[in-house]
Amino acid sequence: MNPLLNQLQPYPFARLREAMQGLxxxxxxxxxxxxxxxxxxxxPKVITDALTASLSELEKYPLSAGLPELRQSCADWAARRYDxxxxxxxxEILPVxxxxxxxxxxxxxxxxxxxDGKDIVVSPNPFYQIYEGAALLGGAKIRFADCHAPDFLPDWSQIDAETWQRTKLVFVCSPNNPSGSVMQLEHWAALFALQDRYGFVIASDECYSEIYFSGNKPIGGLQAAAELGRxxxxxxxxxxxxxxxxxxxxRSGFAAGDAALLKAFLLYRTYHGSAMSVPVQRASIAAWNDETHVAENRRLYQEKFDKVVPILQQAFDVQMPDASFYIWLKVPDGDDLAFAKTLWxxxxxxxxxxxxxxxxxxxxxxxxxxxxxxLVAGAAECVQAAETMVALYPR
Structure with missing residues (x-):
């Protein structure tokens, strides 16, 4: 067995199930x-229609690089979305x-x-646990930059110069999971300055970029780099x-950016056997080409946040996130596990x-x-849950 597997920790939901046993x-x-x-x-129907209409193409072996039409639709979407x-x-595009x-x-x-463990990966903390698993199974060490109030963005100053010199990869997540905070242009500029000094690669996780509120579109890493002329x-x-x-x-998305890195990534993926089936690619083209369903999706989340946040503010220190569908709620007595147990x-x-x-x-x-x-449940369920939390923890 690969001994590096022993370094992996249980996923957050497994830890939650264990903590709730007997309750x-x-x-x-x-x-x-x-x-x-x-x-x-x-x-959205536009996606399911495209998927079912192309099921006959399951007979084809897909290419790791994806259909040219898919890569083009991803590039077109990026141009529309990121000014x-x-x-x-x-x-500079690779379907994943x-x-x-x-x-x-x-x-x-x-x-x-x-x-031999000399490489270092830097991650936000809290973080998406895939970052840690990727670092450890890649034979590296992981170091964390804490995200604290009020902005809940990584404090890169917690990483010393010796650690930066060994850093090969930095994960960023904007909009952030779990806080919903968004890196602004000045935050990207500060990270790019560190990159220029130490030469690491940046992996920018932007999977929540389209759930934003009041028209405040989060800036992306490639967009920030372009605006800064780099x-x-x-x-x-x-x-x-x-x-x-x-x-x-x-299971559809894409990676974009540095052509040299993506060329190596494509080589890896060719051996890894991670090509996307052609019907999924057809459905993905339909999805990237359509914004109507995305706007409706944002509207549904906006409605829930507009109803839920004011209710929670009656009893809790909580703010509207910049983006994402998460609320990062500060519990009254500081014991987050006890709070979760009580609600359950x-x-x-x-x-x-x-x-x-x-x-x-x-x-x-x-x-x-x-x-x-x-806030993924229906609006009525989310509102009722918020009202119950306030009733259980009156200010």
């Missing part, structure tokens, strides 16, 4: 699952099976497995249809303790004292 919800109450970020809005961002569909597998696989391309050398952006288009089961035992409401999304560092656990609430 029962009240009888007769239907559970309200707000702990998992799985979209529940209906899959004219120009990407070469032949060299959702951002999760691509983020993991990309680290295996960047890291040196013969470095090109995309050393930067790869990862995005997905899962949240944008409510198709987490489609008294009201069958499931939320995710922040400590399970973070790692302990010399500065403590950056997720402790918060819970992540995913």
């Amino acid at each position: 029962d919800a009240p009888a007769g109450i239907t559970p309200v699952p707000l702990h998992i970020g799985e979209p529940k809005h209906a899959t 004219g961002l120009q990407l070469n569909p032949d060299t 099976l959702g951002s999760r597998e691509a983020l993991f696989a990309f680290a295996q391309v960047v890291l040196d497995p013969t470095s 090109g995309n050398k050393g930067i790869v952006m990862f995005t997905s249809l899962s949240k944008r288009s409510n198709v987490p089961g489609l 035992q008294k009201a069958a409401i499931q939320v995710l303790p922040g400590r399970f999304l973070a790692r302990d560092t010399e500065h403590g656990n950056a997720g402790a004292g918060y819970v992540r609430i995913a």
Whole structure:
């Protein structure tokens, strides 16, 4: 067995299940699952129609590089979304099976497995656990930059110069999971300055980029680089249809950016056997070409946030996120696990303790004292859950 597997920690939801063992919800109450970020809005018909219309193409072996039409639709979408961002569909776009597998696989391309643990990956904290698994199974060490109030963005100053000198890869997540915070142009400029000094690669996880509010479109990493006149050398952006288009089961997204990195990534993926089936590619083309369903998706989330946040503010220190479908709620007594247990035992409401999304560092656990609430259930369910939380924890 690969000994590096022993370094992997249980996923947050496995830790939550273990913590809840022996704790029962009240009888007769239907559970309200707000702990998992799985979209529940209906899959758009434009996507399902394209998928079913192309099922005859299952007889074809797909290419790892994807259909030229898909790469072009991704490039066209990026140009529309990111203020004219120009990407070469032949060299700077690569279809992937959702951002999760691509983020993991990309680290295996960047890291040196013969470095005997000398390579370092830097990650936000709290973070998406794939970053950690990718680093450890790539033979690297992982170091964390904590995200604290008020902006919940990574504090890069926590990483010392010696660590930066060994850093090969930096994961960023904007909009952030779990806080929904968004890096602005000045934050990107600060990270690019560190990249220029130390020469690491940036993997920009942007899978929540299309769930934003009041027209405030989050800036992307490649867009920021273009606006700062630096090109995309050393930067790869990862995005997905899962949240944008409510198709987490489609497993479709794309990576974009540095052509040299994507050339190596394509070589890796060719051996990895991660080509996207042709019907999924056809459905993806339809999805990237259509914005009507995306606008409706944002409207549904906006409606939920507009109703839920004011209710929660009656009892909790909580703000509207910049983007994403998460609420990063500060619990009254600082014990996020006890808070989650109480909600489950008294009201069958499931939320995710922040400590399970973070790692302990010399500065403590950056997720402790918060819970992540995913507003993926229906509006009525979300409102009722918020009202119940306020009733259980009156200010």
